[in-house]
Every structure is written in C-alpha cells, then in structure tokens.
Amino acid sequence: MEGEGKQMEDFLKWAANQGISDCPNHLLQSSPSSTLGQSLLISQFPDAGGRGLAAARDLRKGEPILRVPRPALLTSESVLKDARLAVSVKRRTYLSSIQVLAVCLLAEVGKGRASWWYPYLVQLPHTYNTLSSFTPFGIRALQVDDAIWTSEKAVSRAQSDWKEALALMKELELKPQLLSFRSWLWASATISSRTLHIPWDEAGCLCPVGDFFNYAAPEEESLFWEDVESMEGAPPLQISSLGKDKDVAEKLDVEGLERHSQRLTDGGYEEDVAAYCFYARKRYRKGEQVLLCYGTYTNLELLDHYGFLLNENPNEKAFIRLDMGMGSTNPWPKDSLYIQQDGKPSFALLSALRLSVTAPKLRKAVGHLAYSGSILSAENEISVMKWVSKKCRDLLEEMPTSIEEDSLLLCSIEKLQNHPIPEEVVEMLACGGELCDFFEVNGLQKGAVSEFLLPGKAKRSMERWKLAVQWRFRYKRILSDCISYCSNMNDHFSSQQVSGMSRN
Numbered sequence: 088m089e090g091e092g093k094q095m096e097d098f099l100k101w102a103a104n105q106g107i108s109d110c111p112n113h114l115l116q117s118s119p120s121s122t123l124g125q126s127l128l129i130s131q132f133p134d135a136g137g138r139g140l141a142a143a144r145d146l147r148k149g150e151p152i153l154r155v156p157r158p159a160l161l162t163s164e165s166v167l168k169d170a171r172l173a174v175s176v177k178r179r180t181y182l183s184s185i186q187v188l189a190v191c192l193l194a195e196v197g198k199g200r201a202s203w204w205y206p207y208l209v210q211l212p213h214t215y216n217t218l219s220s221f222t223p224f225g226i227r228a229l230q231v232d233d234a235i236w237t238s239e240k241a242v243s244r245a246q247s248d249w250k251e252a253l254a255l256m257k258e259l260e261l262k263p264q265l266l267s268f269r270s271w272l273w274a275s276a277t278i279s280s281r282t283l284h285i286p287w288d289e290a291g292c293l294c295p296v297g298d299f300f301n302y303a304a305p306e307e308e309s310l311f312w313e314d315v316e317s318m319e320g321a322p323p324l325q326i327s328s329l330g331k332d333k334d335v336a337e338k339l340d341v342e343g344l345e346r347h348s349q350r351l352t353d354g355g356y357e358e359d360v361a362a363y364c365f366y367a368r369k370r371y372r373k374g375e376q377v378l379l380c381y382g383t384y385t386n387l388e389l390l391d392h393y394g395f396l397l398n399e400n401p402n403e404k405a406f407i408r409l410d411m412g413m414g415s416t417n418p419w420p421k422d423s424l425y426i427q428q429d430g431k432p433s434f435a436l437l438s439a440l441r442l443s444v445t446a447p448k449l450r451k452a453v454g455h456l457a458y459s460g461s462i463l464s465a466e467n468e469i470s471v472m473k474w475v476s477k478k479c480r481d482l483l484e485e486m487p488t489s490i491e492e493d494s495l496l497l498c499s500i501e502k503l504q505n506h507p508i509p510e511e512v513v514e515m516l517a518c519g520g521e522l523c524d525f526f527e528v529n530g531l532q533k534g535a536v537s538e539f540l541l542p543g544k545a546k547r548s549m550e551r552w553k554l555a556v557q558w559r560f561r562y563k564r565i566l567s568d569c570i571s572y573c574s575n576m577n578d579h580f581s582s583q584q585v586s587g588m589s590r591n
Contacts, residue, residue: 094210098295099123101206105159107296109143109152126152129299132376136301136395139378142371152377153297153354153365160363161204161293162285166191172259179255184290186252188282189274192293193256193265196274207295215276216394216551219245224528225548228521228555230486231562233406234387241391245275280393283363285356294363297354302393303368303378304401353379386558396558403428405565407436407478413443418458430568432475434460444470465580472580476573479566486559488521490567493560496521500553503541525552 102123109126130141146152158165163184167173172194176187195202202208214220218241226238249271256266264270281298282291354365371377386396386403397403404425409417417424423435432440442450442457444467453463462468483489488496499515499522516523525531529545541549 091210094206095129098206098210099129102159102296105295106154106156107159108154109296111151123296127296127377130376132301135376138299139301139376140299142373142375142377144373146367146371146377148367148369150367151364152367154360155294155297155363157356157361157363159295160285161192161195161207161295162288163188163191163290164288166195169194175255175258179252182252182255183248184288185275185278186248188278188288188290189248189271190252190255190259192274192277193261193270194259197261197265204295207293211277211281213273214547215273215280216390216547216554217241217276217279218391220272220276220394221551221555222528222548224525225551225555228552228559230488230559234558234562237387237391245272248275276394283356285363292356292363297363297365300353300365300379301376302389302395302397303380304397305380305383386561390554390558394554396554396561398561399428400561401428403561403565404433405482405562405569407432407475409439409443413439417443426475426479426565426569428565430565430570430572432569432572436475437471440471440474441467444474465583469577469580472573472577476570476577479569479573483563483566486563488559490560490563492520493556493563497553497556497560500549500556504546504549504553525549 107123109123111126124143126143126146127140128143130139131137132139132141163176167176172191176182176190179187182190195204196208199205218226218238221238221242226235226242229235229238246268249268252271253266277293278290281293283294283297285292353368354363356362357364365379367377368380381393383402384392384400386400389396389400404427406422406425408421409424417439419435419439423433424439425433425436427433438457438460441463442454445453445457445463456463499518502515503512516526525548529548531541531545
C-alpha cells in the first residue's frame with residue numbers, strides 16, 4: 088500500500104508538471120500555474136466504482152473542473168513519434184486504429200522508466216473484468232443466450248485482434264511477456280474502459296487524471312440544467328432542446344450555446360484551448376464523488392466495454408423476441424422490443440403486440456392508433472399483458488437457477504471473498520451446485536477448504552463469476568417485475584370491463 092501511495096504521489100506531481108489542472112482560475116483564465124486538489128481529489132469509493140474523483144469543494148453544475156493539455160494525452164499520434172515504431176505500423180495498414188493504439192500502449196509499457204508516460208502507466212489497473220477476459224465458466228454463468236453469445240464474440244474478437252497484431256509486436260521486439268494474449272487483453276481492456284473520444288483518432292485517447300472519473304448513467308433530466316442560478320460565472324453548455332423551457336432559454340447565452348454546440352455536458356476535447364476539458368454534470372457537495380457520463384449502456388454493454396455493472400441502471404433492458412408470425416405486423420427494430428428496468432414493456436413492444444393480437448381484418452383501421460402508443464381496448468390490453476407475462480414466465484423457467492437461488496449464491500460468493508472460516512466453506516460446498524463447479528474448474532478441491540487461501544487467478548475468476556451472477560440476477564428481476572406489472576394492469580382493465588358491463 089505504501090508503494091501505491093508513492094506511485095500516486097509521483098503521478099500527481101508528473102500530472103501537474105504537464106499542465107493538468109483543476110484550479111478554477113487556471114481553467115477559466117488560462118493562468119500559467121497548474122495544480123491539482125483545488126476542485127477534485129482522488130478518493131476511494133468501495134461501493135461505487137472503487138478509485139474515483141471526489142469534489143474538493145462545492146461545485147456548481149456546468150463549471151469547469153479539470154483540463155488536460157493535448158501533449159499529456161496518450162494517443163497513437165503521440166507514441167508514433169518514435170520513428171521505428173511509426174515505420175513498422177505504417178506497413179500494417181490492415182490493423183485498426185484500436186489495434187495500433189494497443190500496440191503503442193504495450194510498446195510504452197516495454198520502455199519501463201524510460202517512457203515519458205511511466206508515472207501514468209504504473210498506476211493503471213493490473214487487471215480488468217471486461218467480457219473478453221471471462222473464462223468459459225464465467226460466460227456460462229450468464230445463462231442467457233444473448234449474453235453468452237456477446238461474451239463469446241468478445242473473446243473471439245480479442246483473440247483475432249491479437250493474432251493480427253502479433254507480427255508487428257514481434258518486429259518491434261517487445262518483451263516476451265508483452266507478446267502474450269494476457270498482455271493483449273490488458274491493453275485492449277485499458278483502451279476499451281479508459282479512452283475518451285478525440286476528433287482525430289477513432290481509437291480515442293488515454294487521458295491522465297481524466298480517466299479517474301467513474302460512470303454515471305444518463306437520465307432525461309440530466310440533459311437540462313437544474314437552474315440558471317447554478318450556472319452563474321460558468322461557460323454555457325450544449326442543450327438538447329431549447330424549446331423545452333422557453334423562459335429559461337431566453338435567459339441563456341444563445342450565442343455561447345452555439346459556440347459550444349459540439350461540447351458534451353460532461354466535457355470533451357476543445358480545439359481553442361488544445362486540451363480535454365471537463366465540467367461538473369450536476370451540483371456536487373464537498374466530498375461527493377464526481378461522475379462522468381460515458382454514454383447510454385445496458386449492464387451487459389457496461390460489462391463488455393468497462394468491466395462493471397450498475398445495481399440500478401435506468402438504461403437496463405431485457406430483450407423480448409416475438410413469436411413466429413408476429414413479425415409480419417411489426418415495423419419496429421428488434422432492439423426496441425424489450426422490458427425496461429422497472430418492469431414495464433417498451434413503447435415499441437406494446438405497439439407491436441397491440442397490433443399483433445388484433446384481428447387481421449381490423450389491423451389497417453387501428454394501425455395508426457397502435458403506432459402512436461394508444462390503448463386499443465381493455466380486451467386488447469389484457470391479451471397483450473397475458474402474452475408478455477407468459478413470455479417472461481417461460482424465460483424464467485428456462486433458466487438453470489431461480490432468482491432466490493441466485494440471491495443465495497451471491498451471498499455465498501461474498502462470504503468466500505471475505506475470508507470465511509473453514510467450517511463455513513465446508514457448509515457452503517455441502518450444498519453442491521454451481522459453487523462446487525467453481526471449485527472444480529479452478530482446481531480448489533484439495534487443501535482449499537482447510538486454509539482457504541484463494542490464489543490470484545482464482546480470485547479474479549471469482550470476481551468475474553460474481554459479475555455474471557449479478558447480471559443474470561438483475562435480468563431475472565426485470566422479468567419478475569414485468570410479471571407483477573402485467574398482473575396489476577390486467578386487474579385494472581378487468582375491473583374496467585366489469586364496471587362497463589354493470590353500467591350497461
């Protein structure tokens with residue numbers, strides 16, 4: 088831990104020397120001084136992303152909080168100033184920009200202390216939990232066919248990219264350990280989980296200090312400011328729709344909005360200052376974690392790209408396939424047919440089902456109503472809810488484990504991660520099932536129970552297994568919540584039918 092503290096101290100000194108600054112005066116007035124700790128502090132958030140950035144003071148929504156100059160960004164362009172590397176890369180036109188950046192990253196790691204980015208590189212995570220790093224056991228633990236397919240595709244893609252880039256890495260005479268698939272997984276996961284968008288390279292850039300921001304899921308209300316007063320003294324940001332509040336819009340600096348129309352609410356690369364600039368996405372009190380919105384992702388997409396998931400993700404979905412024959416009446420794309428995180432069917436799914444359960448001879452007459460999201464009749468809505476409920480029940484019944492079993496399994500995994508006494512381990516293993524399978528796959532049968540000291544590889548495997556179980560648990564909860572929602576809606580419309588009959 089002491090070594091890690093020294094590494095972080097050296098990194099922050101290096102960052103300040105490169106002009107990376109969170110000083111408000113420097114950010115707003117381009118002061119020549121540079122410092123850290125004025126707006127942000129590196130802190131630990133064990134239950135919310137691990138290492139992240141905390142507000143060093145109260146922050147207003149929209150005010151600048153960090154600037155990272157272009158020379159401090161680790162990009163293919165900056166690394167390819169090495170003439171030998173540039174010549175070798177130029178001959179491999181078949182490599183993607185991401186593959187090139189991965190090779191550049193490994194090349195810099197291979198330089199050790201001679202690398203200009205060494206203070207930054209040594210504090211990067213040593214491992215990641217992106218889907219490409221999942222073992223076959225962890226992939227099977229997801230249980231849902233689409234999720235398993237996505238994971239297998241991620242692993243296959245990583246292997247293919249590595250094999251294509253291997254000749255280049257050998258030509259550059261990288262150290263043997265940097266030629267391994269494990270090192271490639273680390274480099275590609277670093278790029279996938281930490282790079283930020285830049286206009287001149289599709290692979291993006293590694294942004295020292297800026298990549299400490301943990302993720303905040305986008306929500307509709309985050310697209311507009313909480314109030315104008317919180318923006319006094321801060322530069323204008325992009326707004327998705329000025330028509331959303333005409334009175335407020337008239338108070339805003341519209342010309343300034345147009346000047347910054349390409350800027351993200353959280354930040355982005357700004358040509359006029361040649362730096363990556365970050366802004367507070369909401370009001371933060373001193374000590375609160377300051378978050379960055381990377382985009383709209385489901386939990387499976389977060390696992391794929393970043394190696395984590397959210398307990399409460401407003402963008403989570405459980406996709407639903409329509410029955411054979413329903414496709415002829417469905418104009419909506421497949422990725423719009425899903426159950427939302429709160430258990431409610433999506434607009435497109437309801438629209439498609441309302442039309443599909445309508446008699447063929449009536450569909451043309453009511454099609455415009457179904458496509459606009461209108462309820463066609465109580466009887467029609469009851470049929471829709473029954474179909475959705477049955478589909479969700481069927482999906483749950485196909486799963487190897489139930490929600491309750493997954494909940495108990497997660498408790499067992501957490502106990503195993505918290506150094507349980509041997510008797511607890513014996514008791515858990517006596518239950519058999521997936522836990523015993525994990526022990527067997529990781530070769531932990533002999534001697535593991537008496538001392539229970541998990542080797543590093545098994546610890547990493549257990550963490551990824553836990554993520555898989557958490558993902559499927561939340562997926563099943565969505566289906567279960569949808570069944571409850573459909574039941575309540577059926578009760579509502581059934582009572583309407585009864586009420587209508589009594590009035591007649």
